[in-house]
Amino acid sequence: MTKEALLLTIAVLGGTGKEGKGLAYRWAKAGYRVLIGSRSPEKAVTAASEIMEILEGSSSVVGMTNTEAAQQADIVVLTVPYAAHRDTLDGVKDMLKGKLLVDTTVPLVPPKLSKVQMPAAGSAAQEAKEIVGEDVEVAAAFQNVSYKHLIGEEYVECDVLVTGSSKEAREEALKLVAAADLTGWDAGPLENSVVVEGLSSVLLNINRLYGSKHSGIKITGVPARPPE
């Protein structure tokens, strides 16, 4: 359990979904206090109980509304489908001042999920930054990790590319990546999120054509892992 874990509370908005629940599980396991947010507080409470059950009670996971979770947390992680991206952010933006927002959203546009189609802002992460404004630092991460890998002890063979509106935002998000037992990389400014979000469409195309269910990426050619 790290010092950060003892001090910080993470809200996972949309945390009843598969990816959100998986991330919540990993952070709770690492010792963070985790708040599961949902439009439906009942579903959030159920999801929190499920995670506590898997971890046999040795952690702190609580369910509540997205608004309550955003208000009580130090770091707010957004794991809603893109269709709910703007509405969810509009609903919580007043609670985010001085906090870090970590956006995991991939702006997939049905039916052509394997074609990169970014919003006018350039990417979902840039759109989030426009909505939350100057007083909130935004990082984007976890877009390429298959949720199937998150609950459980399985080694996840997919690196996490982290972009962000400042170096500090990326560094804080990289701590969350490490706490989730994943390998993260500083992938540069928030504008670079188009690459990471778009990569999810490329990976979906690879899944479709090459018979995989959870293709991912690894960074190669770097001599040694940097210190966490």
Add this chain to the structure above:
Amino acid sequence: MTKEALLLTIAVLGGTGKEGKGLAYRWAKAGYRVLIGSRSPEKAVTAASEIMEILEGSSSVVGMTNTEAAQQADIVVLTVPYAAHRDTLDGVKDMLKGKLLVDTTVPLVPPKLSKVQMPAAGSAAQEAKEIVGEDVEVAAAFQNVSYKHLIGEEYVECDVLVTGSSKEAREEALKLVAAADLTGWDAGPLENSVVVEGLSSVLLNINRLYGSKHSGIKITGVPARPPE
């Protein structure tokens, strides 16, 4: 030597540069007839001689102007810096009808090389398609491979993501990837090239921050390689 190699001539425009020369070397080694194109035919002839020397004469590599190379080739590969992208395409577009254009260009904008900055068309590859028009199929590939790895027998630990204006264009480009002894993946429509081109900025950022000179990517989680 494959059947394709015996039948096809590949022009490498800007083939006196490091990446172009590396690709030309690999394709000549695989048995393709290779034309090195350059604005300077003298430099092209010199580059062709250098490759022939490394391969000890057992191949066909000829140097000439970009225009002549584009005219005589079946497949035209563009390996010029982004600053020369539009001019080079304008100069050869009339010779490309019915041929495949393979664009390797990364639209880096100095001084912020590690920040993704795409042209108005969406990506260099989409810009190329706009310039060459309806009668030319365009694929984009090789943007992330470090040129340092191309000349020599060294195993290249970087996969090649191939986008293209049609499935046929991507399949033909994937044959060139395999001929260059690299692992390629169909990464979807030409619109997805923003991901692949932008990934070069992300990798430059990783090089800068993590002390690497040639980071790359590998696709993970796909059970078996597809048949080439």
